[in-house]
Amino acid sequence: MEEELLWIQDVLSGNKHAYAHIINKYKNPLYATILRMTRNPQDAQDLVQEAFIKVYHQLGKFDGNGSFSSWIYRVAINHCMDEFRKKRYQMKQVEINEEKMVNSNHPEVIFLKKEKNRQLERLIATLPEDERMIILLRYANELSYNEISEIVELPLSDVRNKLHRAKKKMRDIVKREGGYFHEMSNGG
Structure with a gap:
């Protein structure tokens, strides 16, 4: 958590490269969760990318109360739910390898x-x-x-x-x- 707080401070101070640490830490677990929601690998990839953009723009709103992982999941899942409602997302069957x-x-x-x-x-x-x-x-x-x-x-x-x-x-x-x-x- 302390390491994440340093990354957040770096990003908020203008070091955009520090955001890569956050992406690398959370991209796989977020993708796995969103893939299970969408059951479509391409949609899951798109939603994860959009979620990381949203997280980047909302990073200043993270107040340190609670864990960063919970906060980033909440932002990503809320983004997905918004997209599902907007597009009336239809679940698709997909073969997961x-x-x-x-x-x-x-x-x-x-x-x-x-x-x-x-x-x-x-x-x-x-x-x-x-x-x-x-x-x-x-x-x-x-x-x-x-x-x-x-x-x-x-x-x-x-x-x-x-x-x-x-x-x-x-x-x-x-x-x-x-x-x-x-x-x-x-x-x-």
């Missing part, structure tokens, strides 16, 4: 991992936008409840409730339709 995430090169392991990831992506896509966002922030980005609360600007109790409801909805679908996530349907 899961093979890069698989340690084993055995074809059966690769197939099973891909199928499990596809089913999980489909489950998450059934959720309302606000619950989907909280699930992604919690499990894809491994953020704490407090960080999520800051990002989505909701009380901690609302974050917990939305997360609980989202997991229940996903469990209900698994119970109804079956699939790889039987452990979820047993309260896991």
Whole structure:
């Protein structure tokens, strides 16, 4: 955090090159989150670039209360939500290359991992936008409840409730339709 504050001060003092440090630190996690929101790699890249431009212009508004990572996620996610509302964004199916995430090169392991990831992506896509966002922030980005609360600007109790409801909805679908996530349907 201290290093980030130095980068912010450098940028605000006119050293535009210091902003590259911020981009390098956050581009991959933001891209991963936005890709899961859009399910389209090109749209995700565009939205990440636009979000970084917005962050750059709003950098002076970061007051140091709370973590910088929560603040940058909030700016990026709010930008995406604004764009979704403006364009009435339609979710698109996309093949995410899961093979890069698989340690084993055995074809059966690769197939099973891909199928499990596809089913999980489909489950998450059934959720309302606000619950989907909280699930992604919690499990894809491994953020704490407090960080999520800051990002989505909701009380901690609302974050917990939305997360609980989202997991229940996903469990209900698994119970109804079956699939790889039987452990979820047993309260896991």
